[in-house]
Amino acid sequence: MEERTEISTLGEFGLIDHLTKNNETKNASTILGVGDDGAVIDHFGKQTVISTDMLVEGIHFDLMYTPLKHLGYKSVVVNISDIYAMNATPTHITMSIAFSNRFSLEALDEFYEGIYAACDKYGVDLIGGDTTSSQKGFIISVTAIGEVPPDKYVTRSTAKVGDLVCVSGDLGGAFLGLTLLEREKKVYLETKGVQPDLENQDYIIGRILKPEARKDIIEFFAANDIIPTSMIDVSDGLSSELLHICKQSALGCVLYEEKIPVNDLARQFAYKLEIDPTACALSGGEDYELVFTIPQSEYDKLVLNEQISVVGYMTEAIEGSHIITKGGSRHPLTAQGWNAFN
Amino acid sequence: MEERTEISTLGEFGLIDHLTKNNETKNASTILGVGDDGAVIDHFGKQTVISTDMLVEGIHFDLMYTPLKHLGYKSVVVNISDIYAMNATPTHITMSIAFSNRFSLEALDEFYEGIYAACDKYGVDLIGGDTTSSQKGFIISVTAIGEVPPDKYVTRSTAKVGDLVCVSGDLGGAFLGLTLLEREKKVYLETKGVQPDLENQDYIIGRILKPEARKDIIEFFAANDIIPTSMIDVSDGLSSELLHICKQSALGCVLYEEKIPVNDLARQFAYKLEIDPTACALSGGEDYELVFTIPQSEYDKLVLNEQISVVGYMTEAIEGSHIITKGGSRHPLTAQGWNAFN
Numbered sequence: 001m002e003e004r005t006e007i008s009t010l011g012e013f014g015l016i017d018h019l020t021k022n023n024e025t026k027n028a029s030t031i032l033g034v035g036d037d038g039a040v041i042d043h044f045g046k047q048t049v050i051s052t053d054m055l056v057e058g059i060h061f062d063l064m065y066t067p068l069k070h071l072g073y074k075s076v077v078v079n080i081s082d083i084y085a086m087n088a089t090p091t092h093i094t095m096s097i098a099f100s101n102r103f104s105l106e107a108l109d110e111f112y113e114g115i116y117a118a119c120d121k122y123g124v125d126l127i128g129g130d131t132t133s134s135q136k137g138f139i140i141s142v143t144a145i146g147e148v149p150p151d152k153y154v155t156r157s158t159a160k161v162g163d164l165v166c167v168s169g170d171l172g173g174a175f176l177g178l179t180l181l182e183r184e185k186k187v188y189l190e191t192k193g194v195q196p197d198l199e200n201q202d203y204i205i206g207r208i209l210k211p212e213a214r215k216d217i218i219e220f221f222a223a224n225d226i227i228p229t230s231m232i233d234v235s236d237g238l239s240s241e242l243l244h245i246c247k248q249s250a251l252g253c254v255l256y257e258e259k260i261p262v263n264d265l266a267r268q269f270a271y272k273l274e275i276d277p278t279a280c281a282l283s284g285g286e287d288y289e290l291v292f293t294i295p296q297s298e299y300d301k302l303v304l305n306e307q308i309s310v311v312g313y314m315t316e317a318i319e320g321s322h323i324i325t326k327g328g329s330r331h332p333l334t335a336q337g338w339n340a341f342n
Numbered sequence: 343m344e345e346r347t348e349i350s351t352l353g354e355f356g357l358i359d360h361l362t363k364n365n366e367t368k369n370a371s372t373i374l375g376v377g378d379d380g381a382v383i384d385h386f387g388k389q390t391v392i393s394t395d396m397l398v399e400g401i402h403f404d405l406m407y408t409p410l411k412h413l414g415y416k417s418v419v420v421n422i423s424d425i426y427a428m429n430a431t432p433t434h435i436t437m438s439i440a441f442s443n444r445f446s447l448e449a450l451d452e453f454y455e456g457i458y459a460a461c462d463k464y465g466v467d468l469i470g471g472d473t474t475s476s477q478k479g480f481i482i483s484v485t486a487i488g489e490v491p492p493d494k495y496v497t498r499s500t501a502k503v504g505d506l507v508c509v510s511g512d513l514g515g516a517f518l519g520l521t522l523l524e525r526e527k528k529v530y531l532e533t534k535g536v537q538p539d540l541e542n543q544d545y546i547i548g549r550i551l552k553p554e555a556r557k558d559i560i561e562f563f564a565a566n567d568i569i570p571t572s573m574i575d576v577s578d579g580l581s582s583e584l585l586h587i588c589k590q591s592a593l594g595c596v597l598y599e600e601k602i603p604v605n606d607l608a609r610q611f612a613y614k615l616e617i618d619p620t621a622c623a624l625s626g627g628e629d630y631e632l633v634f635t636i637p638q639s640e641y642d643k644l645v646l647n648e649q650i651s652v653v654g655y656m657t658e659a660i661e662g663s664h665i666i667t668k669g670g671s672r673h674p675l676t677a678q679g680w681n682a683f684n
Contacts, residue, residue, distance in 0.1 A: 038393035051380035141483030
């Protein structure tokens with residue numbers, strides 16, 4: 001039988017001690033970490049970038065098919081992805097969680113294992129947080145802090161007409177992974193005892209359960225003296241993100257369907273389900289890739305990077321935002337991304 | 343009839359635009375605020391202090407007697423109180439909320455009115471956040487960021503033997519206010535139509551519903567060249583906070599019951615309920631006063647400040663932590679503060 005320790009036997013402070021006892025800081029700027037009213041960070045003349053995200057059980061994740069360790073990992077990754085999307089380097093996170101009494105200490109340990117794994121991978125220090133109870137479900141709130149050399153941060157609002165629109169990695173996989181998991185959950189619930197059929201779908205399942213943030217792309221920019229003119233990460237789908245850049249930069253854009261990078265395994269699964277892979281890339285979300293714009297003159301600097309695809313270009317606002325399909329027809333780009341309020 | 347706008351008519355980004363449209367930044371260090379993947383803060387050679395707190399409906403607040411505007415105000419105050427407790431000045435906050443569809447846009451506007459009122463009062467900029475839905479209840483997560491001159495921050499772990507233990511303002515009022523509100527809620531629910539009797543209890547009700555953070559005390563320290571040897575704010579009650587200082591400084595303490603500051607109106611109400619006012623101060627919590635230690639040699643610097651009371655002194659750890667009652671007897675100090683897991 002699995003061990004189960006009630007959290008109430010520890011109390012809040014015992015719990016914090018327990019969850020953070022192996023927490024080692026990695027950044028010289030971490031002057032004071034977990035365990036006081038606040039943490040203290042030094043800056044060495046850099047600028048600080050802050051981002052925050054909340055993940056709510058039943059809205060953002062389903063514990064029926066999400067291992068807690070993966071959830072912990074993902075909670076960190078989705079936040080530091082926002083820091084990378086500012087062209088900054090994440091250095092610190094705070095982690096607040098609320099959970100009902102159905103969670104045992106062992107469950108929280110698993111969750112924190114994922115958090116520490118992500119912190120290690122991305123060189124980030126956990127410096128604080130809050131642990132409390134909820135009436136229902138598991139709620140996670142992460143704040144990520146990063147640093148950037150003065151005025152090298154990149155916003156969504158500074159793309160220019162004629163800039164190339166680029167994306168990292170591939171898109172749509174996370175949505176297809178989610179679709180698969182939801183389908184198998186349904187089958188499992190309707191036909192008790194039937195084990196889920198997830199064979200050969202590691203790629204898309206990995207994309208939804210254990211996404212990675214594009215640290216490599218930011219490092220590539222630094223190594224090659226590239227500063228994108230605008231950037232955003234893909235949480236809601238390519239359409240939605242690109243429309244943010246258009247709106248905030250007061251521009252339009254043209255996107256080429258054939259240029260949108262979709263992984264082969266994801267594409268095959270989409271066909272099997274009779275879903276359009278392009279629709280998954282445009283509206284699926286949760287891929288945590290980077291969408292950014294660069295001047296055409298910078299194209300040579302990134303053409304050899306196989307992790308970057310040029311998918312379109314920016315236009316005057318009056319021309320609107322469109323996608324040119326493989327068949328050559330032109331459609332307005334619409335945001336049908338994931339919306340927590342629908 | 344009151345207006346009610348469904349939040350789903352706006353979508354997440356429309357909602358963020360709406361809630362932040364009057365948000366003005368107050369700090370020169372705010373380079374980029376709400377509206378991108380992250381915010382950007384400059385530091386001018388100071389150190390940054392970060393703190394975070396989560397407030398959960400049904401656990402930390404009851405919307406039956408908590409006006410949303412007050413709740414917004416309090417969410418900010420309890421977080422910046424942690425920044426003051428580090429001897430730092432709060433400069434920025436991020437605010438993440440999750441709420442079910444029973445909340446209307448008008449309700450969120452009220453909540454944000456309180457947030458902005460607190461930001462104005464304390465000179466803090468709201469620079470980011472997340473808005474999402476919950477399956478049940480209202481969940482608030484705030485991260486506060488502050489600044490402090492290099493190495494002037496104050497932790498819980500550096501009190502010294504012989505230091506005086508001081509507290510700001512008065513204690514126990516918030517707990518008594520909460521007790522009153524809970525009592526009147528019960529009466530109201532049991533006897534429909536009976537209006538709550540809150541007359542002459544503005545003080546204690548204000549303490550629980552609209553607490554203030556002790557900005558004035560930190561400013562007094564700076565003006566008088568006082569740096570406490572340790573400091574913490576009162577969220578769980580004086581006993582619990584002082585025991586944190588003892589534990590983290592590896593010391594003991596002696597506390598004098600007769601020195602613990604309790605407001606007269608609070609004391610009268612405690613007597614009316616036949617509760618010991620000292621117990622309210624020791625274990626009540628949520629007063630958001632500051633508990634700090636100073637060397638005896640610094641006593642002259644604060645003796646004239648009526649907002650500061652000396653309540654005891656620090657001892658060697660081996661002597662333990664005790665309270666000397668008004669009757670002269672000596673009892674071990676125990677933490678019976680508010681515990682979210684009980």
